[in-house]
Each structure stands twice: as structure tokens, then as C-alpha cells.
Amino acid sequence: MRTRSIAATGLGFQLFRHALLGLGAFLMLAPFVIMISVSLKPSGEIFAPEFTLLPKQWHAWQNYTDAFTKQPLARYILNGFIVTGSIFACQLLTALPCAYALAKLRWRGRETMFMLVLLGLLIPPQVTAIPLYILLWQLGLLNTYAAIILPSTISVFGIFLMRQFFLTVPDDLINAARLDGLGEFAIVWRIMMPTAMPAVIAFGVLSLVWNWNEFFWPLIVVQSEHLATPPLGVVFFANAEAGTNYGPLMAAATAITAPLVIAFLAAQRWFIDGVTMTAVK
């Protein structure tokens, strides 16, 4: 009897919980569903009074070929890969040694330095935009890949995330490596990085999403269309091709979102491990 009543309230609670989560998921997913739905429809159907999920008349092929041919969408996506890939590589190159020094080496001023890293997390990127712009202008780097990449090469968030993960790596592992003949940099790349792989991948996904979607900074430093990152490119396209052409616009939006979704799904298992800081056994 008792167990049944517990099971019943349990069930009610479960239903409630899932309904709530379902509602959240619906609100999150709705814009994406509409984006995909619109990308399949001819323009006449998009503003039809009654909304249907699937088009009556399929227009997917035209929309997607328009998206890729009326603008250099493939180029934008390639730019996206170049920019996010370079940024992530640089971020790893700086974040891992910094995080190692902050988590595992003993030196004077370490706590102060870590406070500065935390402080860095609080500074919105817009604050440094103008000095950076002037600096890049003086270096003659405006309107190049370097202009997009350089300001993001050091990620305070990455340093913070990796440091937290490195703290869970046992000291003896590092001591064993020192006795086995590894230098400090070798320890970072051969011991710490593979041990912290879940965190590296989680950081990779976050960095990829952030920089792929970054609109503000590329808009400021890039004028040439052939350097445009995906979000910038789509906006160029929207402006150039103008108003009513929502089908191809949504097709382009779908195309540039796809890499993110694929990357996330591929890394999902690791990602969860990485952000929940599962300690290394």
C-alpha cells in the first residue's frame, strides 16, 4: 500500500518534472524548427495565414541552392572553420600551460594571478573593443584573418576551466612523470592534456560555438566579403538580397548552424564529463 502511494506521488512528480522540462525544450527548439520549416517552403507559403510544419509544395532544393549560389556561403563556412579552428588551437596553446602553472606549480604571486584571471572573466569584450581596434589598425592588420583571431587567442574562461580540472589530477601523477624524465612542458602536453581530455573537449565545444556565432567583433574589423564569418555573411546576404527572400535566408542559417549541432552531438558524452568536472581516477 505504502509503496504504491509513494510510487503514485513519484509518478505525478515525474510527469510534472518532464512536462516542465518539455516546455523548456519546446521554447528552446521552436525557433530552430521554424527556421528549418521556413527553409523548406516557397516564399508564398511562408506568410500564409495558417502555419504548417511541412510545406505543401517542397521548395527545399531551390532555397538551399540559392543560399549557396547567390552568395559565397561555402566560403563563409570555410572562414568559420579557419577562424574558430585557429582560435581554439591558440587558446589551448596558452590555456593549458597557464592552467597547469596556476593549478600545480608553486610560485610567488600565484593566487594574485588567479584573482586576475577571475577578474578577466568579468570584463565584457565590448570594453576592450576600441583599444584593440586601434592596436590592430596600427599594426596594419585590419580586415585580415589575424584581426578576427588575435583578440581571442587567450581565453580567460579556458584558463579557468582547465585549472579547475587540473586541480583534480593527483600530484603523484605529475611527480611520477618528473621522475620518468618529462620536463614541465612535456608534462602539460603528454600527461595533463590527455588526462583532462573531457575538459579539453568541453572547452572546444564552447569555444567553437562562441566564436562561430561571434558577430560583433568580425563586423567591426572585417569589411571584405571573402573574410566574412558565417553570421556576418548571412547578414551581408540578408542586406543585399533584402526583405522577402526568407526561404534561402533560412536555408543559409540552417547550413551554418549544422556544423555546431554536429560538433556538439559528436562531443556530447565528453562534454557532460568535462563541465561536471568528473575527477580523474
Add this chain to the structure above:
Amino acid sequence: MAGISLRNIRKSFKDAQILHGVSLDIADGEFLTLVGPSGCGKTTLLRIIAGLETQDSGDVFIGDRMVDDLPPKARDVAMVFQSYALYPYMTVAENIALPLEMRRLSTAQRLPLVGRFMPGARTARAGIDRDVKAVAEGLGIGHLAARKPAQLSGGQRQRVALARAMVRRPKAFLMDEPLSNLDAKMRVQARTEISELHRSLGATFVYVTHDQAEAMTMSDRVAVMMGGHLLQVAPPQVIYDDPQDLAVATFIGTPEINTLPGRIGADGRVEVIGTPWPVTVEGQPGAEVTVAIRPEALMVTRGAAGDGIVLVGTIRHVEMLGAETLVHVVASPLTRPLVTRIEPSAAAALRTGDPVALSTDPRRVLVFGKDGKRIAVRQSAPPLVPAARGETVHV
């Protein structure tokens, strides 16, 4: 191969001084065990020898070379950690191979992907594989080569850690409680294996343990450490029979050594509970001392008090352990029971509550001063009961 010498090593963390001037000479090929209670600085000392920690003052010599300025990898010692510290994402074979890779391959040859195409890389790798295989086979873990550490049992991990330490043939092995994660049975077996390993390698071993049985059975010499001081360094039997400090006497031996409060009488004889014992010491008359007797040095005697009998009391508890029996006796006015270790056959007739007398061989009575240091016995009367280690029971 090389001996290790420590000269007056001091170390503090923040305000707490952990090592108070430790000096120790370990001979080439010796098996030295470092024992002591938790937190006394054993691991810290080992880490200083390995170069993982820097001492505040004092010198470390390995062989005849002062190594204070050498980094860990240049000291050519291997360490087995309590947690084993195996690299979790590498296979057993890769774990064992890493120290060789770092020594035999150039930086270019170690590069991922392209490294194996560098000139000479292939022969070097083949040599490494051969050595790794030989060491793994030798320790009976050859069949585990492709596994990850997480897929191994505690005993197997311990062997992998040993193999990784052995593979590069270091001058000395430092082992920090390598058996403490094993169950009792495995531990006894591994004890023998490590002893055999020491014999066959002929290298210097410095072995840290909590476990007295390990310290007593494996070592050439035992160093007892407490509160950052080395109290005594001697062969196991000497540590047991002839401790120079009360703390050493009570730390070594299970059950613990019996201690009784006493004082030095006017004639130099030690008095316990007001009764003079046939033990004369060189101390200030009137000084308070602690008298200590090993459980097997006390003999249970039933019946009338004879000449050699030193204490009378009643049996509180009889503990049968199979091979031996422990009899707990309360000798009033002392409240703490004295423990004697006797043959089970001799204990068969003993019951809780029985009145008994305890006798001892005066030569086995240890006397310690107030500072805990041993006080030399000038003369002790010859035994009044035939005293072959606790077997004698008069019933």
C-alpha cells in the same frame, strides 16, 4: 648502483617544521625501511631524496655525488607511489615504456605521428619494446600489456608501477607504502616478491611503510622516525630487542610493549610499585623512570610467590590467537593490564579472574628516563626462573 646519504636535512612547510635535521647513511644495495606514525615526514623525506621537494637545509648524496641541484630525472632514482600514479589513458605497455622513451629517444623521435619516421627511431623503439616486454614478463603482467590501468586489480597495478620503476634500471628505488592498497593476503605475497626483487636487482631500496610486519621481515635496517626526528636506525631485531627510545619501543611490536611507572631507588635498583627489582641502573637515585617489558618476556606463574616473581595480579582476559595466547593481567594498583604472550598449551588452565604472578628475566627489562631515552642497566641479577622466552609456567 649507489648508496644514499642524507646530511642534516631540514624542511618546513609554512610555519610547521616537518623534518628536524635528518642524517642517514644508506649503503649501496641496502634495503632500508622507514617506519613511523602518520604525518611524521616519511613521504616528505622520500620526496626530498627524489628531488620532488627541496630541503630548506642539508645535503643529499646519491653515490658519491651531491644531488641537491639536480632535478628528479637526473638523479636516476625511481619511485613507486602509494597511489601507483599510473597514467590513466595509457596502456600498461605505454606506461612502462614512457621512462625509456624519455631517455632513449630524441625529442624529434618522440613527436607524435612523424616521430617514428625519424632516423634511428625504429631500432630504438624495438629495443624499448623488448625491454618493456622482458620486465612485464618477469613480473607476470605480460598478458596485461594492452589494458588500461582502470581495468586492473590493485595487485596488478602495483606490479605495473614496479615494472615502470624497474625498466630503466635506476640506482635506487624509493617506495612509498606500495602495498598499503592491497588486501592482507596479497600483501604477504607481495612482501616476499619485493624482497626477492631486491635480492636479484641488488639495488638500494628505501621503503616507507606503516606496517611493522613489512618493516621487520623485509629490511636490512629499519629507521624509526617520529615527529621529524630519526629515533633509531638498526637491524629489525635490534630495534625490537634493544630500542634506544621509549617511543621506538612502544611503536614497534604488537601487542604493544608493557610499560610500568617506576623510580630509581637509593641503591640504584629500580623500584616498581614500591618493590625493588633485581635491575640496577646508572641513574640519579629518586628519578622517575619507565620500565618496559615485551609481552613474551613476561611469564605467567600460578601459585605461591617465589624468588624471581615480580608482580602479582588477576587475569582480566585470555585472548587465544591460535599460535599463541595473550593473557591480560591487572596488577593492582596499576590499572592498565599487562599483556603476556604465552604458548596456548600453557594457557589452557588459565581462566579470567584467576590470581597469577608474573615473572620476568631481569635482562629483558628495559628502563627509560623521563625524556624517553634508554637508561643503561649496570647490572641485573641472573634469572631466577629458567627463562626461555615465555614458555615457562609453573602451575
